[in-house]
Amino acid sequence: MKVAELEALLSAHEHDAWSPEFLAAHDDHDRFPAEAVAVLDEAGFGRNYVLDRDSSFPGMTALIRAVARRDLTVAIAHGKTFLGSAPVWVAGTAAQVSAHADRVRAGEVVCWGLTERDHGADLLAGEFAAARLDDGWRLDGEKWLINNATRGGTACVLARTDPQGGARGFSVFLVDRSRLPEDAWQPLPKVLTHGIRGADISGFAAQGAVVGDDARVGEAGDGITVVLKALQLTRIACSGLSLGAADHALRIARDFATGRKLYGRLLADVPHVRQILGRAAATALTAEAVAVVATRSVHALPGELSVVSAIAKAFVPTQVQRLLGSVAELLGVRGFLTSAPGTGFAKLERDHRICGIFDGSTAVNRAALLAQMPRLGRLLRAERLDADGLRTTARLDAGLPAFDRDRLVLTSPTGCSLVQSLPAVASWAPDVLTEVDGLAETAAAFVPAIGGLPSEAFDLAARYERAYAIACCLHLWSENHQDSLLWTDGLWLRACLAVLLGRDDEEAFDAMAAVLLDWKTPAFSILGEAA
Numbered sequence: 001m002k003v004a005e006l007e008a009l010l011s012a013h014e015h016d017a018w019s020p021e022f023l024a025a026h027d028d029h030d031r032f033p034a035e036a037v038a039v040l041d042e043a044g045f046g047r048n049y050v051l052d053r054d055s056s057f058p059g060m061t062a063l064i065r066a067v068a069r070r071d072l073t074v075a076i077a078h079g080k081t082f083l084g085s086a087p088v089w090v091a092g093t094a095a096q097v098s099a100h101a102d103r104v105r106a107g108e109v110v111c112w113g114l115t116e117r118d119h120g121a122d123l124l125a126g127e128f129a130a131a132r133l134d135d136g137w138r139l140d141g142e143k144w145l146i147n148n149a150t151r152g153g154t155a156c157v158l159a160r161t162d163p164q165g166g167a168r169g170f171s172v173f174l175v176d177r178s179r180l181p182e183d184a185w186q187p188l189p190k191v192l193t194h195g196i197r198g199a200d201i202s203g204f205a206a207q208g209a210v211v212g213d214d215a216r217v218g219e220a221g222d223g224i225t226v227v228l229k230a231l232q233l234t235r236i237a238c239s240g241l242s243l244g245a246a247d248h249a250l251r252i253a254r255d256f257a258t259g260r261k262l263y264g265r266l267l268a269d270v271p272h273v274r275q276i277l278g279r280a281a282a283t284a285l286t287a288e289a290v291a292v293v294a295t296r297s298v299h300a301l302p303g304e305l306s307v308v309s310a311i312a313k314a315f316v317p318t319q320v321q322r323l324l325g326s327v328a329e330l331l332g333v334r335g336f337l338t339s340a341p342g343t344g345f346a347k348l349e350r351d352h353r354i355c356g357i358f359d360g361s362t363a364v365n366r367a368a369l370l371a372q373m374p375r376l377g378r379l380l381r382a383e384r385l386d387a388d389g390l391r392t393t394a395r396l397d398a399g400l401p402a403f404d405r406d407r408l409v410l411t412s413p414t415g416c417s418l419v420q421s422l423p424a425v426a427s428w429a430p431d432v433l434t435e436v437d438g439l440a441e442t443a444a445a446f447v448p449a450i451g452g453l454p455s456e457a458f459d460l461a462a463r464y465e466r467a468y469a470i471a472c473c474l475h476l477w478s479e480n481h482q483d484s485l486l487w488t489d490g491l492w493l494r495a496c497l498a499v500l501l502g503r504d505d506e507e508a509f510d511a512m513a514a515v516l517l518d519w520k521t522p523a524f525s526i527l528g529e530a531a
C-alpha cells in the first residue's frame with residue numbers, strides 16, 4: 001500500500017469511523033476505536049507489517065506515520081501487530097515465517113509480551129516461565145501492561161526457560177490462543193491510561209498453557225538475543241508514530257495561527273509566534289531526518305542497528321515531545337480544552353507521552369547506547385565507516401538492498417557510520433568539528449557499568465544522538481535535492497542545524513514559519529509528497 005492510497009482511504013472515512021470527533025468520543029469513554037481499526041483491516045493494512053525480502057521498511061514506517069497523524073491511538077493499537085511479529089521476522093523458521101505472514105496479512109492481531117508487573121524494563125528478572133515437556137512447553141505466569149493482550153489472537157511472549165535465568169535463560173514463544181483451553185490463557189482486565197485511552201492495554205495470565213515445540217521462535221535459550229534483534233526494528237518503526245504526532249501538532253498550530261486574530265492582526269504575523277512555529281517545524285524535521293536515515297539503515301546498514309535503533313528511539317520521541325510542549329504553549333487554552341473550542345491537541349499530547357516510554361524508554365535506550373560508547377568513541381576518532389552503506393542510506397533515489405535478518409548483530413562492528421563521517425562531511429562547520437572532537441574524547445574515555453550510570457553519562461548519550469542527527473541532516477542535504485521552498489537556499493538544513501546546535505537563527509525560523517503557514521500536503525516533510 002502507498003501513502004497516497006491510505007490517505008484517500010482515510011479521507012473517505014473522515015466523517016464516520018475516522019472523524020476526529022468520533023475518535024475523541026471513544027477516547028473520552030476509554031473505548032477501543034474498533035470502527036477505525038476495521039477500516040484498516042478491511043483494506044488489508046496488516047500486510048504492511050510482514051517483513052520479507054520485498055518489504056520497504058521506510059515504506060512501512062511512512063504508512064504508520066500516515067495513520068498516526070490522524071489518530072495516534074489507532075496507530076499504536078494497530079501497529080502493535082508489527083511489534084509482536086518482529087521476533088518471527090528476525091528468528092522464525094521458514095515455516096513459522098510463512099504461516100505467521102499469512103495470518104498477519106489476513107488481519108491477525110498480535111501482541112508482544114515482554115513486560116511484567118514487577119520487572120518493567122529488567123527483562124532478565126522476568127518470571128513468566130516455560131517448562132520443557134516431552135513434546136512441547138508448559139507456560140505459566142503473567143505479562144502485564146500489554147497492548148492488544150485481550151484482542152490479540154496471537155501472543156509473542158518472552159519466557160524464562162532456565163530457572164537460573166541469565167542471558168541464555170529465556171526463550172520466545174508464539175502462542176496461538178485459539179489452540180488453548182480458555183482457562184489456560186486468561187486476559188487481564190483493561191488498565192485505564194492517561195493517553196491512548198481507547199487502546200486495549202491489559203495483560204494475560206497463563207496457567208498450564210501447553211504449546212508445541214513449533215511455538216518456540218529461535219533456539220531455546222536465545223530469547224534475549226531474539227528480543228534485542230526484534231527491538232532494533234521495532235524501535236525504529238516507532239519513529240513513524242512520533243512523526244505522525246508531529247504532523248498532527250503542526251497542522252493544529254498552523255490552523256490556529258492562520259485563524260486567530262489578536263490586537264487587529266493574525267497570530268501568524270506576530271514575530272514571536274513565527275519564531276515558535278519555525279522552531280517547531282525545524283524540530284520536526286530533525287526528527288524526520290533521523291527517522292529517514294534510520295529506516296533506510298534497516299536495509300543498508302543492518303549491522304549498525306543496535307546503535308541506530310537506540311538513537312532513533314531516544315531522539316525522535318524526545319524531539320517530538322519538545323515540539324508538542326512549544327505548540328501547547330502557543331495554543332493556550334485551545335491546547336488545554338477537551339471541548340470546543342479545543343483543537344484535539346490535548347488528546348494528541350496525552351497520546352504521545354507513551355512513545356517515550358514503551359518499547360524501551362528514553363533512558364533505557366540511552367543506557368543501551370552507552371554500553372557501546374567506548375567503541376563508538378574510538379571509531380569516531382579513527383573516522384572509520386561503511387561508505388557504501390552510508391551513501392545508500394542517505395541517497396533517497398538509491399535502491400535499497402533487501403532486508404537481511406542474518407546481518408543483525410547485538411553490537412555494531414562498524415560503530416555508527418553516520419557519526420563517524422562527521423569530521424569529513426562537516427569540515428566546513430567549525431562548531432560541529434569542535435563538538436565532534438570533544439564527543440570522541442569523552443566517548444572513548446567513558447567506562448560503561450550495568451545500572452547506576454552517573455547522570456552525566458546520559459548527557460553524553462544525548463550528545464551522541466545530536467551528533468547523529470546533525471550527520472543525518474548533512475548527508476540528506478548533500479546527497480539529495482528537491483524543488484520546494486524547504487530545499488531552497490538550504491532552508492531546512494540551516495533551520496535544523498540551528499535547533500541541533502542551539503543557535504538562535506531568527507531569519508531561518510521565520511522562513512520556516514512561512515513554509516509551515518502555507519503547508520498543504522498531509523506530512524510536513526523534507527521528502528515532499530513521498531512522506
Ligand SMILES: Cc1cc2nc3c(=O)[nH]c(=O)nc-3n(C[C@H](O)[C@H](O)[C@H](O)COP(=O)(O)OP(=O)(O)OC[C@H]3O[C@@H](n4cnc5c(N)ncnc54)[C@H](O)[C@@H]3O)c2cc1C
Nearest residue numbers: 112113114115120121145146147201358359361363364367
Ligand atoms: C500504554 C502502554 C502500553 C504498553 N505496551 C506494552 C506491550 O505491548 N508489551 C510490553 O511488553 N510492554 C508494554 N508496556 C510496558 C512498557 O514497555 C513498560 O512500561 C516499560 O517496559 C518500562 O517499565 P516501567 O514503566 O515499569 O519502568 P521500569 O522499568 O520500572 O523503570 C522505572 C524508571 O527507571 C528508568 N530505567 C529503567 N532502566 C533504566 C536503565 N537501564 N538506565 C536508566 N534508567 C532506567 C525508566 O526509564 C523509568 O523511568 C506498555 C506500557 C504502557 C503504559
